[in-house]
Amino acid sequence: MTKAVTKTKTALAVRHVHFESLGTLEFELEQAGYELRYVDVASEDIALIDPVSCDLLAILGGPIGVYDTQTYPFVQAELAFIKARLSADLPTLGICLGAQLIAAALGARVAPTGVKEIGFAPIDLTKAGEHSPLRHLAGCPVLHWHGDAFDLPTGTELLATTKTANQAFAAGPNILALQFHLEADTSTDLEAWLVGHAVELIHAEVGPELIRADARRHGSALREAGRAVFAEWLAKIQHPSHPVP
DSSP: OOOOOOOOEEEEEEESSTTOSOTTHHHHHHHTTEEEEEEETTTSOGGGSOTTSSSEEEEOOOSSOTTOTTTSTHHHHHHHHHHHHHHTTOOEEEETHHHHHHHHHTTOOEEEEEEEEEEEEOOEEOHHHHTSGGGGGTTOOEEEEEEEEEOOOTTOEEEEEOSSSEEEEEETTTEEEESSBSOOOTTTSHHHHHHHTHHHHHHHTOOHHHHHHHHHHHHHHHHHHHHHHHHHHHHHOOOOSSOOO
């Protein structure tokens, strides 16, 4: 019988679409003693949440852009929320859109690349990336699903790239931004992704059958490598010495 883990810390995950959750990373979060709560930013007012009230913040993916503040007004409130969080240097993880929001909050440009990067493919680790928790992803295809990309924010360290875009950066031990998806549970959630992003797949001329086949080949390895990345990052982040208010 698995021993129950005492949860002494809090984690908040900002979700844009329901099927893009923390997926396979939820297990490591629980093992590290975090109580997880999701906030669905499209239907809940993020301005009512104190950005420094949780021990860890995760900002997840979604099919909109950081520049869509007129079309989706909540994005402006979300950016303000993230800026306040980052200014306190509290543990924050961004995935895909979440990484782009962190980059924008740090003053970097985020824009369409003109190319949809969708499907399983490896990333190229920088020297810094090879000495970071991302080292576990060396040679492991990750799931890409984006058409936008971020410039490297001032004062951050580039960890990974592809030919198309910057793929990861860190700002000290507490801020980690990942353009790609290492959290997607392709054993249980893949069809929700394929249905939820069906229109995008059609326009990108990417067949669901290809993604399914690659998920069967690479999903298990990505799950283990992703968990290893997250567990190592969680072990290295620096919480404030005093309780978070």
